[in-house]
Amino acid sequence: MTARPLQEVPVTELKGVGQALAERLAKLGIVSLQDLLLHLPLRYEDRTQVSSLGSLRVGSTAVVEGEIVSSEVSQGRRRSLLVRIRDGTGLLGLRFFHFSAAMKRQLEPGKRLRCYGEARPGATGLEIYHPEFRVLRDDLPPPPLEQQLTPVYPVTEGLQQNRIRQLLEQALQALQTQPPEELLPTSLLQAAAFQHLMNWSLTEALQYLHHPPVEADLAELAEGRHPAQRRLALEELFTQQLGMLLLRQKSRERAAHPLIGQATALENQLIQSLPFQLTSAQERVLREINADLTQPHPMLRLVQGDVGSGKTLVAALACLKALASGYQAAMMAPTELLAEQHYQNLAAWLQPLGIQVDWLAGKMKGKQREGALQRLAEGETQLLVGTHALFQSEVVFARLGLVVIDEQHRFGVHQRLALRDKGQAGECLPHQLIMTATPIPRTLAMSAYADLDVSVIDELPPGRQPVTTLALPDSRRPEVIARVRKACLEGRQAYWVCTLIEESEVLECQAAEVTWQELQEALPELKIALVHGRMKPAEKAQIMADFKAGLSQLLVATTVIEVGVDVPNASLMIIDNAERLGLAQLHQLRGRVGRGSTASYCTLIYHPPLSQQGRERLQAMRESSDGFVIAQKDLEIRGPGELLGTRQTGEVELRIANLKRDAFLLEGLKPCAVQLLQQNPLQARHLLARWRGDKLRFAQV
Missing domain, CATH: 2.40.50.140 (Nucleic acid-binding proteins)
Structure with missing residues (x-):
């Protein structure tokens, strides 16, 4: 093999690797010698x-x-x-x-x-x-x-342990003859937190992890605490920071129209029409957004705020800035129910100010759809609200200046790119405001979202009631039904959410219908409504409007009501089979109550016996109502992969580092990454090539 960087040497140059074996290795993400060397053992066996x-x-x-x-x-x-x-x-x-x-x-x-x-x-x-x-x-x-511990590797069908061990022997020989360049800045390794890693070169760390000596601490290796593992994790996390900073740099090199129109009069009119005052957190976040919108490069800001913190109002005020500057704005939400809720709220706030708000959903057909598209293309529609229907090819904006994306992790990267590209006018891109009610733990914000500016609405509007959370086994269901009866007869309203373990909307809707029938028989004195994902949008909207108006007392629903539903009189939330939902979803559902002045309750009904994860989740819900505490706990229980999903960031998967385990390594990486990009961009590029390959293609988002 010629002296080339290991990432440029294909595995097919190894002895015994033909086309069939190369395809099996590719399933494990192994294409080059470097990929093979970074394919670390899952565990070790002592055969000495x-x-x-x-x-x-x-x-x-x-x-x-x-x-x-x-x-x-x-x-x-x-x-x-x-x-x-x-x-x-x-x-x-x-x-x-x-x-x-x-x-x-x-x-x-x-x-x-x-x-x-x-x-x-x-x-x-x-x-x-x-x-x-x-x-x-x-x-x-x-x-x-054996003279050393025996590594056990992740494998795939048709690839045996002995085969991958033989291939790694060849790769380790290549590593000795052409060791990779040391690319981590010395200044980083000299930092107090990382000095214990200074003695480990990349070559030594890889050699050790593939061939640990007999006296190696197996428990330390199993937990990922060995300095050799941390040396690799540090380099990978540092490279991820570089990638995110480069991404940010690229977006800043793009042009956007500065939105400098005076929206003060419209803003004041809207604020004065509200029955409440803005919180100081909302005002602070608005100042941060407005400062971004006046820049000649596209805003990329993530606004996190717990359930009910008033993100939609902040988005509405940001849209006014775009409209006052002569541009259109678009707001995209992941479900029709949520999009319609946003549309109703925004129309109620903005139409009295003379602003044309329109809405577009996938199920709109015929003249209604044609009319909406025509008004948009001609510039008559100033603010368009909708689902992913907004990025279909026939949707044409006259002059898009601002895109607001709600619960952005539910949209794929390509979908967000498509919407952003709609606003491309010549060289200019629209500004992007991303909102989430799923608080992001600081660890993830420091890594997966390092390319975004982050604002946090960390204050709830005055008058919001704390929600008391109980967890009860399903054997106590009759007590829960009695409690619902009492609350509704006292003039309050309640939600009963049905969940199913199967990822099937049909089955989930059937489960909701069965529960609805059971509750009608058990509570004949109450008016009980049903809403689920398979109903027509107009039907869902009518049921929700009736519930909001107090025409029904109990709403049986699937998790379609997870976000965006606001009924101040609802003070009781029952979640059936709560152990089947993740913490973020449970917290979102609980946020549907506690919006009025009455003491509110959330009852989590579970089917025993609970798994360890199920117990931890329900305990976290009982102990805290702070979204950030819940999100941190979610990260601890599920780990970052599941919490983020690759849909959320495009390509954030890590080979060796683990955000849950190695969070402490993130401290101090960003300033060092900024310095390297400024002082030695070539070294930064080499690091990115080593760890990320072509995976920076999502950088435009």
Whole structure:
């Protein structure tokens, strides 16, 4: 192999790698030698010593040797070959469910075996199922034991452990002959927090992790706490910071129309028409947004605010700035129900000011749709609200200046790109405001969102009531129904949310219909409404409007009501099968109550027994109503991959670092990354090529 950077050497240059094997490796993300070296073991096995049979315990994984004392086919529930071995200290069963006649001949009484596997309780005492084994010959010395711990790698179908170990031996030889350049800035490694990693070069860290010595601390390696692992995690997280900063730099190089129109009169009119005052947090975030909108490059700002903190109003005031400057604004929401809620709120606030607000959904057809599209293209519509229907090709804006995206993690990167590109006028892009009621833990904000400016509405409007949360097993369902009856007869309203473990809208809707019928029978004195995702938008909107107006007392719903529903008189939220939902979703649903002046309650009904995760989630809900505390707990329970999803950021997956485990490594990375980009952009590019490859293509979002 020629002396090239390891990321440029394809695995097909390794001995024994043909097209079929290359395709299997590609499934694991392994295309180059560098990918192979960064494919770290999941765990390690100690095959460096022989354990006596008498020392084995349930769960012991060990190398053992012994003489075969019996070998017979057992005809139990599953036909198996049971081989019994002994040494001077005890007996052990070896059980094979897949075996051939040749294998049976190989394992005859009197022969000596060396085996490796995990001891577990079996029908004859301790047994190892399908051990790795070799027959020892009396005329030859026993084969040497391993001198190092044996790595166990993630594999895919058709790729055996031995094969990937052989390939890694070749890659590690290449690593010795052409070690990769050390690219981490010395100033970073000299920082107090990272000095213990200074002695580890990239080459040494990789060598150690693929071949740890016998005395290595297996617990430390299993938990990702070894300095060699942290050295790699640090470089990966640092590179991620570089990528995000570069992304930000690129977006700042693009042009946008500065929105400098005077919206003060309209803003004042809107604020004075409201029955409440803006909180100081809303005012602060508005100042940050307005400062961005006057710049000649596109705003990229994420506004986080807990459920009910008033993000929609902040977005409305930002839209006024665009309209006063002669541009159109668009607001996109992930569901028709939420989009319609936004439309109703925005129309109620802005139409009295003489602003034309329109709405567009996928299910709009015929003349209604044609009319909306024509008004938009001619510039008559100033603010368009809708779902992902907004980025269909026939939707043409006359002059789009600001895009507001609500709950942006529910939209794919390509969808957001499509909407942004609609506003491209010559070289100019529209400004983007992203809103989420799912608070993002600081760790994720420092990494996955490092390209965005982040504003936080960390204050709830005055008068919002704290919500008391209870968790009850489903055996106490009659008590919950009695409580709903009492609250509704006292003039309050309640939600009853049905969840299903299957990701099926049809089944979820059926479950809601069954619950609705049951509750109608149990509570004949109440007016009970039903809303779910398979109803027509107009029907859903009417049911929600009736509930808001107090025409129904109890609303049975699927999780379609998770965001955007605002009924101040609703003070009781029942969530059925609450253990099936994630923390963020539970918190969103709980945020539908506590919006009026009455004490509010959220009851989480669960079906025992709860899993460990289920218990932790319900406990977190009982203990806190702070969205940021909940989000941090969600990160701890589920980990960042699931919390973010690649949909949220495009390509944020990490190979080695773990945001949950390695959060402390993020401190201080950003200033050092800024410095490297300024002083040595070529070194920064090399780091990005090593860790991110072509994955910066999402940088435009």
